[in-house]
Amino acid sequence: MALAALSLLRVLNFSPHAASPTYQGPLVITKGGTYSGHWESRDSNVAAVEVRTKEPVIIENSKIRGAGFLIRSQGHDASITVRNTEGYGLPPTSYSDYPKPRRFLAVDVFRNVVVENCYLENTAGIYLGVAYTGDESPDQSIKIRYNRARNINGKVYNGLEPVQFVQFNYRGEVPHAEIAWNEVINEPGASAVEDNINIYNSRGTPQSPIRIHNNYIQGAFPYPLDLPEYSGGGIIMDSPGTDSLEATAYVSVYENQLVGLGNYCLGIAGGNHIEMHHNRAIVAAVFPDGKPFHFWTSGIWAKDYYKMGNTFSNSMHHNTLAVLGKNHDWRNEIFDSTFAAADEFANTILPDSITTKLEDAEYVRWQRKLRLNGIKPGPTPTL
Template identity: 55%
Template sequence: MKLDSPYIKILSIAIPLLVVAMLFTYYYTQGHLPGAKRSAKATTVGYDNPIVISKGGTYSGNWESRNSEVAAVEIRTSEPVIIENSSIRGAGYLIKSWGHAANITVRHTKGYGLTPTPWIIYEKPRRFLIVNDFKHVVVENCYMENTAGIYIGDAYKGDSSPKNTIKIRFNKARNIDGRIYDGWYRSQFVQFNFRNSIQYAEIAWNEVINEPDKSLVEDNINLSNSRGTPASPIRIHNNYIQGAYPYPANSKDYSGGGIIADSWYEDGMGDPKEVATAYVKIHDNQTVNLGNYNYAIAGGNNIEIYDNRAVNAARFENGEKFRMWTQGLYGYDFYKKNSTFNNTFRNNVIGIMGQDGRNDNHYFPDGTVQERNNTFIEGEITKESERAEYQLWKTKLERNDIFLGPRITMPTSVSGKSVSSQ
């Protein structure tokens, strides 16, 4: 706590008052709960140093790391941890948990990417949250800007109940950015890349807006070898995704895009059919002004993609045309492992411009994906068409009484049961 003029006056009056002031200061910095500590020295006004959480509890505060090698918040426990009403900034990982069968809820929290610094051994993009070996992950009503999004791998270790699942809902993201020091790393708004089937998982009611030359997103949502169940498929629905560009944005080559089921494979992983992404429903999403594809299957089975919208004028705000490829839908066994089957694209509404006019050509070359009743929006798709799509999204939010992003003003104090500072 800053020692300002009122405390100087207290010191000049009497020692008893000094003792009272010291006790008050100690109580405040401990977060009003035994064992909750915050850094005595903040890296920036209003922000504390990085912390390590070693016990379950509820934590609120403002934390920052300007070193890409140090996470702003690291969680080293499998006990339930809630981070809420907080603001977190980082040059590398903002919130990290590795190897602890994590049970993490992040809500009503803001996250910001800072300028990356040099990394050692492996790249550390500015993930808002990165976990592996998890039981339960919830990210709701958060705001993230200039981060590398949410990464969930490598193994689901929950009990398949609703209390051991993934919920990513009601968030706002601006400029997913995979740029790191002296390079870039493939980054997404959400990446699933975990083994073992999960039930009740959901990515829903999120708004993601990427701006050209201010972002570098690969797939906005990517499911890699991540599986739901026949009774409880992974659901990706009612998301609004605007923007997917290379960097610089007027480049010709770009491999990212919208929402994709992916199923890469390496020897030793087991039967490809049992490893590939499976049991997924992707529906009622809106994608706008995306380079490359909008909705895709590059491998997997028992995947349904339906009742989505894709609108793309293939132009920037200044009227300049995209140089990269644009397409609505594609699906096939990209990895040729015979793990792609029983997949359907249906009842999607598509309006995509190419470099020289409409591009109404979907790509389903090998019969592993069926399509039916997908329709094309008539006429030229313009920037006004894209703006109308955003108004449609806002109307949908109002009609369903959905509020996005944090509801509560960020505090400056910390509360919790066990925080150790680095």
């Protein structure tokens, strides 16, 4: 796609030593309030912005870049809103203690997290972990909406970490949580993403499931690109090592568009009360140079992968699928699903010839949907 090609050129031409705009050194926030500015850290051990307060913090109209975490908060019952902000990954440096991928936002222990109308490029996405400590009201939840991301990338110094556009890895039930209207484009050879969205032992509630809807996700590939196997993909529910009371649960995944992904588009590896419906998955399984993918591809799958007895009461229905298998040897819309893992019915398999033109048409469909709903994700990047 032309848009993806322009993004790749921007990545290749990006200079970490650009003189404009002027960036200040790392910022440590210890009091609540609204902050705007340009901050950077060229040291992977030091976050570009560190939030060390439970008071509500708003970061807006800013530009942030880092060799490690761009925005981080650890153990502060954080209430963080990030909006209309650009984030860029810088070349990673050596680190101490543990790898520090270039997360746009990484929060451990939180009451409220909002990320809206932001632009992420060459970062390691958004991570929410450890525990939710909010009051379960709509004002203390998770909202990740209207963002644009290009080339989610898990590179660290001399290595690679599994990273996502969004990962939930908290304990506790969070009502009113939403991941919606985001545009994520990963390019082969320029990105290093695992699952684009991974819900890992995290839960909504019976009355208010986590809603993952109306996202456009294009591209998921191994890195380096010539690796023969790839374990990432699109949107997955994952729940290893726990019983049904702590497993991923109460999630609704609907009206998303998944295009050109390796391995899988929609998956349930563990969890319960998960519904995936009215999504579209289009995979021509071919690189821009016309060569077919050399790694596994599939549309939807569900399996009690960990045998923990936590996978039940799930459904995958009314999804529209057009997926070529590895090396184009077969169609692979539905793979490895069992009734216990997910009740599948009324999924539509497109009879069309699956080509990159069909993928391109899906992006046109996405742009039309944005216009009809009056939504314009993210700011226009300035680097």
